[in-house]
Amino acid sequence: MAVKTTNKYGKISVSDDAVVMVANHVAGECYGVVDLASRRVTDALAKVFRSNSNTKGVKITCVDHNIYIDLFVKVKAGVNVDAVSKTLSNTVKYAVEQFTGMVVKVVNVNVVAQVE
Numbered sequence: 001m002a003v004k005t006t007n008k009y010g011k012i013s014v015s016d017d018a019v020v021m022v023a024n025h026v027a028g029e030c031y032g033v034v035d036l037a038s039r040r041v042t043d044a045l046a047k048v049f050r051s052n053s054n055t056k057g058v059k060i061t062c063v064d065h066n067i068y069i070d071l072f073v074k075v076k077a078g079v080n081v082d083a084v085s086k087t088l089s090n091t092v093k094y095a096v097e098q099f100t101g102m103v104v105k106v107v108n109v110n111v112v113a114q115v116e
Contacts, residue, residue, distance in 0.1 A: 088107075
């Protein structure tokens with residue numbers, strides 16, 4: 001699938017993988033985030049067989065020209081989880097909106113674990 005929209009320049013289509021890679025990169029740069037976590041066991045197995053781990057921990061859904069993002073992260077022990085979650089959500093939302101030109105309705109941050 002792809003994220004699709006239409007504007008004055010015509011029809012625009014951005015692959016889900018491209019959006020996931022942007023979200024993954026930005027999330028990995030946020031303070032307090034240690035790593036993105038695999039969403040399912042099959043994701044962990046896929047990582048073993050693929051060299052591209054830039055899709056780990058991010059799920060993209062597009063409905064009616066709106067993007068919904070689910071992030072699965074591991075955070076550093078001792079950080080304020082609420083503050084990291086809010087910062088992560090806002091940062092990923094901004095980056096994806098700038099990249100795609102579309103509206104990101106929701107960024108759900110799921111803290112899977114706290115790591116030392």
